[in-house]
Amino acid sequence: MIHVDGLTKYYHDLCAVDQISFAIQKGEILGLLGPNGAGKTTILRILAGFLQPTAGTIRVKDYSIDAHFLEIKKLLGYLPESAPLYHDMLVYDYLDYVANIREIDKRQKLPRIRRLADLCGINSVMHQPIGELSKGYKQRVGLAHAMMNDPEILVLDEPTSGLDPNQIVEIREIIKKIGQEKTVILSTHILSEAEATCDRIVIINRGKIVADDRTANLKQTLSDKSRIDLTLQNADFASLQQKLGTINGVDRLTPIEETDHHLRVSISCQGGVDPRAAIYRQIKSTDWILLEFHQETQTLENIFRELTKES
Amino acid sequence: MRQVLPIFRKEFRAYFVTPIAYIVISIFLLVTGWFFFTTFFLFNQANLRNFFGLLPIIFSFVIPAITMRLIAEELNVGTYETLLTLPVTFLDVVLGKFLACWGFIAAMLIPTAAYAFTVAMLGQIDWGPVAGGYIGALLLGAAFSAVGLLASALTRNQIIAFIIGVAICFSLTLIDKMLFFLPRYLLGIFAYLGADFHFENIAKGVIDSRDVLYFVSVSFIGLYGAHLALQAKK
Known part of the structure; x- marks a missing residue:
């Protein structure tokens, strides 16, 4: 046409x-x-x-x-x-x-x-x-x-x-x-x-x-990529990285906020695997307190931002 | 070309829907009426020569005021985009708007027929120069409308469009009054450029093809210029 x-x-x-x-x-x-x-x-x-x-x-x-x-x-x-x-x-x-x-x-x-x-x-x-x-x-x-x-x-x-x-x-x-x-x-x-x-x-x-x-x-293509936000108490980033870094499906951990009280991390996931169960089990095995745990499914918003970001 | 008519109708009506028409016509009649009749009884002649003598100067202010919004406003508000994406050509737009303005000038001149009838009651009027005067006024109106339309196409600011229009029309009117500044061998050329000079000829009741040709040429140049100005915006 x-x-x-x-x-x-x-x-x-x-x-x-x-x-x-x-x-x-x-x-x-x-x-x-x-x-x-x-x-x-x-x-x-x-x-x-x-x-x-x-x-x-x-x-x-x-x-x-x-x-x-x-x-x-x-x-x-x-x-x-x-x-x-x-x-x-x-x-x-x-x-x-x-x-x-x-x-x-x-x-x-x-x-x-x-x-x-x-x-x-x-x-x-x-x-x-x-x-x-x-x-x-x-x-x-x-x-x-x-x-x-x-x-x-x-x-x-x-x-x-x-x-x-x-x-x-x-x-x-x-x-x-x-x-x-x-x-x-x-x-x-x-x-x-x-x-x-x-x-x-x-x-x-x-x-x-x-x-x-x-x-x-x-x-x-977006649904393959997702992000998990995690907030923990009594945890430090280095040991968290050690515990979660090896889980299948976890791509990368990025600290968002680290204070004396709590630690907020963003975990980017990849490949159709859902790592949530494994992450939870890992956290359960420690004495950290889980304050927040939620998965952000990627929307068009994210890909748009990624594609049109000022380079 | 069939789109000229709807554009003409829309623009012509727009004058009368908004107060512009009534304001402009009132001012025009007030000014011409005052200047014509204050000296009319001193001359003690039953003709409209003084009325027509005023027209080039008055038109060079009034007509740019009528034309200034025609394109500049559309450019400013953005309706120009809406208009140009309808199936119209530049020629349709320019002609439609030009004819609307010309029609408006004709409408503005109609009430001045009262002057002619008043004069006819006071003495023996020669209708030849009167008819010539009106034909001349329409030709002059066409030429100035085209110039005003060109000025309006050059800018999106109506005030600037008005000033450019007045500057050109006023120069065309006055150019043959400035001739004494010029060397003798240039006189003929510049006298020919003066709108006033050609208008006076027609207003005497002598319709010479050279004078008609002058007004047609100025109209054509103005409209062609407006056409080019619109094309350049593409």
């Missing part, structure tokens, strides 16, 4: 996107993930025809952004970050205006606007100026704007930023509903969001792809 090929974008001397290539299948919900300034927005803007790449190209179906940007814009629905809309227009007038630009047939216009208003839950604000709406409603109007032409591809730039938890869940539900039949690309720096909505995640850092896999696979 969409092929991104060697995409590069320089802002003067600053390289925002560096030789990025990936492909998106029809019906996929793809999450572009990365810290601020990673180049997510730039990629989406190029795809939406707002910016021109310095090098490389994007092909949507049989169209390329260099030659057929108008045709691509007709296939796309795009919601920019924080949904910039005309503040002095009424919601209905705005949607009507978008429908006119999208050349939607006169007779289908009203039913279409009604359907979108239902889908995005903006029926109650149709006759209010956009500038008076709360951020969540603005975002919904933006979503309705993006879906006006029933696009095959929906591009959303940080669709849930600045919303409250309830609104986030609602917007997510809407995106999932759309994603059942459409191709959706969304960017976010919130991992739980990508985890919850996307089929596939592309992690970008400093304009380069650092990971590209299905969400389930990414989680799978």
Whole structure:
């Protein structure tokens, strides 16, 4: 459906996107993930025809952004970050205006606007100026704007930023509903969001792809790695290291805090072995007092942090 | 090109939905009405020559005020991104906004027809120069709108857009009044550049193709410049 090929974008001397290539299948919900300034927005803007790449190209179906940007814009629905809309227009007038630009047939216009208003839950604000709406409603109007032409591809730039938890869940539900039949690309720096909505995640850092896999696979590779936090009383790190270091599955011990009263250690584990039973038995054999013992399963959060850490 | 119409309609309505239109039109009528009628009875002539004589100067302040928000505001608020990712071309955007502004100027000139009718009641008015004056005013309005639109495309700050617009329009208006500073062999060229000079010709009721061509050229240069300025932002 969409092929991104060697995409590069320089802002003067600053390289925002560096030789990025990936492909998106029809019906996929793809999450572009990365810290601020990673180049997510730039990629989406190029795809939406707002910016021109310095090098490389994007092909949507049989169209390329260099030659057929108008045709691509007709296939796309795009919601920019924080949904910039005309503040002095009424919601209905705005949607009507978008429908006119999208050349939607006169007779289908009203039913279409009604359907979108239902889908995005903006029926109650149709006759209010956009500038008076709360951020969540603005975002919904933006979503309705993006879906006006029933696009095959929906591009959303940080669709849930600045919303409250309830609104986030609602917007997510809407995106999932759309994603059942459409191709959706969304960017976010919130991992739980990508985890919850996307089929596939592309992690970008400093304009380069650092990971590209299905969400389930990414989680799978993570579940092999886990961490155990341990707090003990009357123990010292050297003897703990001696006792636990040999257990199968324990990779490394790192002291977090060592005081006269207690010792906190983080144990990183590896390979599908669960060392918890062995660790407990070892501790039981001493006169240490076990204050805390819990396993932290790795989330996307951790891999994201690891991949995008400042080197 | 079919997207010009929705953009035009939206921009034209935006003037009248917000107070801008009413403020600008009131000020325009107040200023022209005052300056025209304070001297009207002294001249004791039933024509609108003094009214049309004021227009280039007044337009060079009023029109940049109308055009300043057209693109600068979109750039500032970010709606420019929303607009440009709809299936529109730069040409659609520039033309739609230009026509909206031009339409607004036409709407602003309509109430001044009252001056003509008032004068017609007071004496024998020659309708030829009046018609010429209005045609000239529309041509002048088009040229200044295009210049104002260019100024608006150059910056995201409306005040700066206004000042750039006024500076260009004002220079075009005054350039033929400055001619005595210039050596004789340059006179012809600079006189030709003056908007006031061409406008006066048309306002006399003589519609010369050279004058029309001047206004069309200025409009074209302004719009093309705005088009280039938008393209450069890609």
